[in-house]
Amino acid sequence: MAPETPENAASAQGTLEEALLELRNGIDAVDGQILTLLNKRAGLSLEVGRRKAGRQSAVFKPFREQEVMERLAAKNPGPLPVPHLLAIYREILSSSRRLQRPERVAYLGPEGTFSHFAAMAALGHSPDFLPQTTIGDVFEAVADRRADLGVVPLENSLQGTVGQSLDHFQRHEVFIQAEISCRVSHALLSTAGDIERIETVYSHPQPLAQCAAWLKTHLPGARIIPTDSTAAAALRLAGEPTAASIGHVRLAAMHGLNILASPIEDMPDNWTRFFIIGPEDTKQQTRDKTSVLFTVPNKPGSLYQVLSHLAGEGINLTKLESRPIRGEKWQYVFFADLQCDLTREEYKKLLATLREQTLSLRILGCYPVGRQVNLADGDMEQTGD
Known part of the structure; x- marks a missing residue:
């Protein structure tokens, strides 16, 4: 083996630089091809927009986007990981919708809430995001068509249903377009540098409940104050050196806060399911799930009859919850998720029977089974379908 000399080292370094230069030139050439194809795709999207000009059909087509994602994932030979591929295409599809027509998306704000991150995970960064003060404001913005879409939390895997969302489905004529399930994680944030200084903790009621055991153990004497959102x-922490908030870790960089502890949720497998709502039904050919609101006569067996008709058709009921009807004491409306498209022709007779057996029956939407996305560390990585 030849001894190492300055000349040998320089020669090896020169060979390495030449090889790297060749690889970088190859990457530049591929980038040029990608740029050409992206603009070709953008041109096709613009043409779709021109042909649909004047029509009121929705730009967001969840089943079409799901088909694109599934096809690409199935055909991907690697080494590009599928989650990276899908994250790239989430933004390509987002840009394509924007080229066809600008989208206004309402969410529970301000910027930096889990609803905000879920909205971007579902729809990309191209829409005009409209932060709202309350969940009710999101519903109103969509119902009044001040927003094309809205993103609202429905339920958490640890704490159950977000009752406000179900209540507002009773009050507003909106439809479910899609769903997305997001894994969330919480951090304790503060302007203080030491957890020992914390006397007050702010957050939305859901994260407070999801972190209740941690708070009891680590901050047993702290005042717990609910707020409209994590953001x-x-x-509220500005000017309160003895206060902390619970929210996403990315809020620390957004507001110049310290991360005093993370993760702090009581159970690590913490998921929140969000609905994407719109002012109209999606009217697509193939749909996986149906959500309904219904009321039944106040007599024995009335709910059983509804459920037995569903079971008789082999329809799986994945969620059933009752909520009080506003202004009517001891009267309840039921929310249900069904694993079928209840509007299909094969269920026409069943649907007629259900309407006969209920006092009211409203189909909130038929939509695809939602993607699962990891929001825990802010990377919005898709974890599966």
């Missing part, structure tokens, strides 16, 4: 809680 609103973070904004």
Whole structure:
């Protein structure tokens, strides 16, 4: 073996630089091809928009986007990981919708809430995002067509249903377009540098409940104060050196806060399911799930009859919850998720029977089974379908 000399080292370094230069030139050439194809795709999207000009059909087509994602994932030979591929295409599809027509998306704000991150995970970064003060405001913005879409939390795997969302489905004529399930994680944020200084903790009621055991153990004497959102809680910390908030870790960089502890949720497998709502039904050919609201006569067996008809058709009921009807004491409306498209022709007779057996029956939407996305560390990585 030849001894190492300055000349040998320089020669090896020169060979390495030449090889790297060749690889970088190859990457530049591929980038040029990608750029050409992206603009070709953008041109096709613009043409779709021109042909649909004047029509009121929705730009967001969840089943079409799901088909694109599934086809690409199935055909991907690697080494590009599928989650990376899908994250790239989420933004390509987002840009394509924007080229056809700008989208206004309402969510529970301010910027930095889990609803905000879920909205971007579902729809990309191209829409015009409209932060709202309350969940009710999101519903109103969509119902009044001040927003094309809205993103609202429905339920958490640890704490159950977000009752406000179910209640607002009773009050507003909106439809479910799609769903997305997001894994969330919470951090304790503060302007303080030491957890020992914390006397007050702010957050939305859901994260407070999801972190209740941690708070009891680590901050047993702290005042717990609910807020409208996790981002609103973070904004309250200015000028309060003995206060902390619970929210996404990315709020720390957004508001100049310290991360005193993370993760702090009581159970690590913490998921929140969000609905994407719109002012009209999606009217697509193939749909996986149906959500309904219904009321039944106040007599023995009335709910059983509805459920037995569903079971008789082999329809799986994945969620059933009752909520009080506003203004009517001891009267309840039922929310249900069904694993079928209840509007299909094969269920026409069943649907007629259900309408006969109920006092009211409203189909909230038929939509695809939602993607699962990891929001825990802010990377919005898709974990599966």
